[in-house]
Amino acid sequence: MTTYTKLGDGGTVGHxxxxxxxxxxxxxxxxxxxxxxxxxxxxxxxxxxxxxxxxAGIEILTASSGSVTYQLGDGSDANRYMTATAADATGxxxxxxxxxxxxxxxxxxxxxxxLGAGATDTAGKIRMWAVMVDVSGVDETDRN
Numbered sequence: 676m677t678t679y680t681k682l683g684d685g686g687t688v689g690h691x692x693x694x695x696x697x698x699x700x701x702x703x704x705x706x707x708x709x710x711x712x713x714x715x716x717x718x719x720x721x722x723x724x725x726x727x728x729x730x731a732g733i734e735i736l737t738a739s740s741g742s743v744t745y746q747l748g749d750g751s752d753a754n755r756y757m758t759a760t761a762a763d764a765t766g767x768x769x770x771x772x773x774x775x776x777x778x779x780x781x782x783x784x785x786x787x788x789x790l791g792a793g794a795t796d797t798a799g800k801i802r803m804w805a806v807m808v809d810v811s812g813v814d815e816t817d818r819n
Contacts, residue, residue, distance in 0.1 A: 676714040679704075697729060701804040703736065704789065706796040713791050719803040720787040722749070725811035727780050731756040731787055735765045737800035744793035747803065749785045759792040762799050780810060 681704050702719045711717060722728060733747055739762040747757035760768045787805055 676716070677712070678716045678718065679709060679711070680718045695809055697806050697808045699804060699806055701802055703800065703802045705737075706739070706799045706801070708797070711789075711791045711796040711799075713793060713795075715791040717789040717791075718786040719789055720805055722781045722785045722787060722805075722807065723809070724781060724783045725809065727778060727808050727810045728787070729778060729806040729808065731803065731805035732767060733757065733760075733789070734767045734802040734804070735762050735799065736802055737798065738763050738765050739796045739799035740794060742794035743796045743799060744791075745796075745801070746790040746792050747787065748790060749781075749787055751785070753788070753790045755779060756787070761793075762796065762801065 681702060700720050704717050704719060720731075731747060733745065741761065741763040743762045744759040745757075745762055746754040746759050748755040757768060787803060789801065789803065
């Protein structure tokens with residue numbers, strides 16, 4: 676099993692805005708030359724502590740062979756957002772694996788990951804996206 680890190684700028688610290696509004700984050704991974712095999716993990720999006728991920732999904736930009744599949748999850752649940760889904764056709768893929776995936780709150784920093792779940796991918800290009808919002812307290816003291 677190999678873990679590829681393809682996180683964007685910022686790591687897992689801080690939110691992109693001081694306002695408490697949902698925001699979209701995205702990142703693109705090109706499997707060309709990476710040879711992503713079954714059980715390989717591609718860390719795609721950083722999630723800051725005290726973040727609500729409203730939903731997440733993938734868009735296949737360049738199709739892979741018919742036996743290449745991916746799951747979308749995190750460090751605790753490899754398919755929290757998407758069970759094994761074929762990457763053989765371009766377009767957006769199903770984003771609801773189960774009712775439990777909608778509105779997940781991360782108490783500590785994590786990453787949203789692609790997990791190779793089928794044949795080795797040598798040619799696919801995938802965009803991952805997530806809608807998030809900061810849910811940390813404004814004044815977390817014992818007086819409120």
